[in-house]
Amino acid sequence: MSHHAPAVRAQDPTLANRYGTDHTRPGRRRLWAGLGGLGLVVAVLLSVWIGLNMSVGAIEYKDVGFTIEDDGHATVTFQASVPEGVQAECDVLVTDSHAAPVGFRTVRLETLPADRRDSPSDAQQRYTVDVRTVVRGDSGVVETCRKV
Numbered sequence: 001m002s003h004h005a006p007a008v009r010a011q012d013p014t015l016a017n018r019y020g021t022d023h024t025r026p027g028r029r030r031l032w033a034g035l036g037g038l039g040l041v042v043a044v045l046l047s048v049w050i051g052l053n054m055s056v057g058a059i060e061y062k063d064v065g066f067t068i069e070d071d072g073h074a075t076v077t078f079q080a081s082v083p084e085g086v087q088a089e090c091d092v093l094v095t096d097s098h099a100a101p102v103g104f105r106t107v108r109l110e111t112l113p114a115d116r117r118d119s120p121s122d123a124q125q126r127y128t129v130d131v132r133t134v135v136r137g138d139s140g141v142v143e144t145c146r147k148v
Contacts, residue, residue: 057083057086057147058083059086059145059147060081060124061079061090062078062142063076063141063142064077064126065077066094066139066140067140068140070136071133071135072132072134074094074103074130074137074140075128075130075140076129076131077126078090078126078129079124079125079126080125080145082109082125086147087109087148088109088111088146089106089145089146090142090143090145090146091104091144091145092105092106092129092140092141092142092143093140093142093143094131094137094139095138095140095141096135096136102133102134102135103131103134103137103140105132107129108148109125
């Protein structure tokens with residue numbers, strides 16, 4: 001004589017009443033997975049497009065050096081590369097030994113037209129800017145450059 005409990009099947013009306021039946025459809029699951037994948041592709045393409053647009057035509061700049069002339073005057077030298085047809089200006093900052101600003105000047109950059117450039121590296125030019133200071137400075141940098 002066997003004392004095994006009867007096997008319970010998933011379609012047993014008692015279990016279906018207690019837990020409900022499986023209502024998921026494979027077609028709907030595939031639809032949501034497809035829409036999620038499509039959304040991911042669109043997001044990646046959008047971020048690549050925005051990233052490329054931000055870098056094209058960007059103004060690049062790099063500090064070269066500075067000279068503290070006296071208590072009221074400093075010069076800052078930097079290189080900047082400005083795309084043809086773009087007008088730009090840079091903010092030059094002189095700070096003291098505590099990194100407090102003691103001099104500031106905004107300068108507009110003059111660029112070579114394309115017909116006067118011998119090579120692409122001619123787009124990068126060197127600028128030296130005189131900055132008045134309220135006390136003796138300790139360093140000078142280009143804070144930022146932007147299109148105008």
